[in-house]
Amino acid sequence: MKEYWTSLASILGVFAFCQTILQTVFPPELRFASAKLLNRIFNCFSTYCYFEITEIDGVNTNELYNAVQLYLSSSVSITGNRLSLTRAVNSSAFTFGLANNDSIVDTFNGVNVVWEHVVTQRNSQTFSWRPLPDEKRGFTLRIKKNHKHLILNSYLDYIMEKASDIRRKNQDRLLYTNSRGGSLDSRGHPWESVPFKHPSTFDTLAMDPEKKKEIMEDLIDFANGQSFYHKTGRAWKRGYLLYGPPGTGKSSMIAAMANFLGYDIYDLELTEVHNNSELRKLLMKTSSKSIIVIEDIDCSINLSNRKKNKNNGSAVSSVNSVSVSSRSYYDTGVGGGGEENGNSITLSGLLNFTDGLWSCCGSERIFVFTTNHIEKLDPALLRSGRMDMHIFMSYCSMQALKILLKNYLGVDLDDSVLKELEEVIEMARMTPADISEVLIKNRRKKEKAVDELLEILKVRGERNGKNGDVREKDDGDDDEEEEQEKRALDSDSPKQESEIEDDCKEGLEEEEKIK
Numbered sequence: 197m198k199e200y201w202t203s204l205a206s207i208l209g210v211f212a213f214c215q216t217i218l219q220t221v222f223p224p225e226l227r228f229a230s231a232k233l234l235n236r237i238f239n240c241f242s243t244y245c246y247f248e249i250t251e252i253d254g255v256n257t258n259e260l261y262n263a264v265q266l267y268l269s270s271s272v273s274i275t276g277n278r279l280s281l282t283r284a285v286n287s288s289a290f291t292f293g294l295a296n297n298d299s300i301v302d303t304f305n306g307v308n309v310v311w312e313h314v315v316t317q318r319n320s321q322t323f324s325w326r327p328l329p330d331e332k333r334g335f336t337l338r339i340k341k342n343h344k345h346l347i348l349n350s351y352l353d354y355i356m357e358k359a360s361d362i363r364r365k366n367q368d369r370l371l372y373t374n375s376r377g378g379s380l381d382s383r384g385h386p387w388e389s390v391p392f393k394h395p396s397t398f399d400t401l402a403m404d405p406e407k408k409k410e411i412m413e414d415l416i417d418f419a420n421g422q423s424f425y426h427k428t429g430r431a432w433k434r435g436y437l438l439y440g441p442p443g444t445g446k447s448s449m450i451a452a453m454a455n456f457l458g459y460d461i462y463d464l465e466l467t468e469v470h471n472n473s474e475l476r477k478l479l480m481k482t483s484s485k486s487i488i489v490i491e492d493i494d495c496s497i498n499l500s501n502r503k504k505n506k507n508n509g510s511a512v513s514s515v516n517s518v519s520v521s522s523r524s525y526y527d528t529g530v531g532g533g534g535e536e537n538g539n540s541i542t543l544s545g546l547l548n549f550t551d552g553l554w555s556c557c558g559s560e561r562i563f564v565f566t567t568n569h570i571e572k573l574d575p576a577l578l579r580s581g582r583m584d585m586h587i588f589m590s591y592c593s594m595q596a597l598k599i600l601l602k603n604y605l606g607v608d609l610d611d612s613v614l615k616e617l618e619e620v621i622e623m624a625r626m627t628p629a630d631i632s633e634v635l636i637k638n639r640r641k642k643e644k645a646v647d648e649l650l651e652i653l654k655v656r657g658e659r660n661g662k663n664g665d666v667r668e669k670d671d672g673d674d675d676e677e678e679e680q681e682k683r684a685l686d687s688d689s690p691k692q693e694s695e696i697e698d699d700c701k702e703g704l705e706e707e708e709k710i711k
């Protein structure tokens with residue numbers, strides 16, 4: 197041991213001596229190069245190697261830095277003496293961290309490594325096309341050279357995995373939005389986030405239990421399907437289309453999905469996206485284990501079917517255009533849309549977003565589109581691979597009503613009352629949103645709630661019966677669902693503008709009636 201210390205002292209002595217010689221002998225312009233050379237020589241004799249993990253890697257935020265920070269936060273909270281303590285805006289969780297320029301020893305597979313948190317002031321003259329934080333932060337990992345190949349890769353994988361576990365467990369899941377348009381924040385992110393705290397779950401969701409079970413199983417299969425997707429050569433992603441009248445629980449279903457899987461939500465506001473490349477950049481900045489949502493896809497953008505040019509008898513696909521709603525509904529951009537004007541995204545851009553090469557630049561991602569009018573969507577958008585599962589959110593059925601009664605009033609009703617409700621529920625065509633309003637209003641007086649609900653259902657049922665806009669009971673929701681989908685999927689031929697106009701009017705009239 198004594199010999200070891202003696203040789204170490206002599207090496208350091210030689211190093212200091214060489215540096216002094218350099219300072220005095222070499223002119224200042226050569227000093228930097230000679231110091232670098234000396235460092236290299238010293239590194240050859242050192243038994244350690246060092247890895248710098250900077251917070252910002254060129255122009256992008258370094259995911260590994262965030263992962264290390266989170267990973268170390270779990271161990272420093274137990275072992276550290278001097279800790280930094282942070283709480284992100286709108287977050288309910290405190291995060292421990294290594295204090296600036298402090299270090300900690302970690303052990304992996306019996307090997308000790310040292311992490312140092314290095315914080316320096318950023319040179320104010322550094323040129324950057326976007327604002328950078330004042331401080332330059334990074335972690336330095338020190339590993340013995342002979343352990344490097346043994347642990348480095350598996351250790352980093354382990355850190356990434358552990359960090360995402362911690363993130364999911366400790367941190368609030370996040371709801372991201374692109375409301376800032378395409379502009380980036382100081383860390384290079386186009387998305388803004390807030391903690392996601394929607395209380396909707398599959399338990400609170402009122403819908404047919406069989407259908408609910410099917411969706412839950414599909415989600416579980418997806419989340420556990422890494423090896424399956426790999427084996428079959430498919431990108432690990434899945435698309436769900438939720439369609440049905442307003443107030444039937446489409447947004448609630450998305451929240452329930454996110455809560456069920458523990459995923460973040462990216463709520464993509466298409467009207468804020470200016471062109472295809474911006475759409476691609478947004479996609480690239482989404483993380484794995486997330487749900488990417490485009491709500492009311494038929495309203496936020498103007499979808500024209502893939503127009504077929506019937507000239508010369510041949511069906512040629514022309515401009516596949518999706519114009520943002522800042523333009524008029526009927527200004528579909530045909531012939532004039534596209535990326536050229538710099539202010540519209542094209543249908544092919546949207547299709548590639550969901551199923552192109554770029555769509556798999558991350559993994560384990562779910563796309564959810566919602567619409568009140570499935571028939572207005574281009575069949576290309578609905579095909580399997582893009583929207584793998586089409587889920588019809590229907591008016592309140594008896595099964596769904598039972599769930600609402602249980603959740604809102606906390607009671608199982610008598611068979612006689614249930615029978616009365618069953619007789620009128622289908623004909624009334626009320627949405628779960630309408631029904632829950634009645635129940636919320638009277639939640640302290642349960643009997644009154646049921647009486648009032650029965651009354652309203654009867655009145656609505658009679659009115660619908662008189663208007664004749666409800667088919668026979670046995671014609672039910674399934675048929676409606678099938679018919680809507682069939683219409684949407686069969687509509688390969690383009691709609692005339694007059695047809696679109698009729699659709700739109702019909703939709704508005706229907707919504708008025710529902711209200």
Ligand SMILES: Nc1ncnc2c1ncn2[C@@H]1O[C@H](COP(=O)(O)OP(=O)(O)OP(=O)(O)O)[C@@H](O)[C@H]1O
Binds near residue numbers: 401441589
């Ligand atoms: N199936 C349902 N189960 C439980 N609650 C529901 C359901 N549908 C609607 N609700 C209630 O109604 C409210 C509105 O529902 P939600 O926003 O999910 O409807 P939506 O289908 O997304 O409507 P829109 O098409 O207008 O966006 C929710 O806050 C929820 O409380």
Ligand SMILES: [Mg+2]
Binds near residue numbers: 446447491
């Ligand atoms: Mg909604």
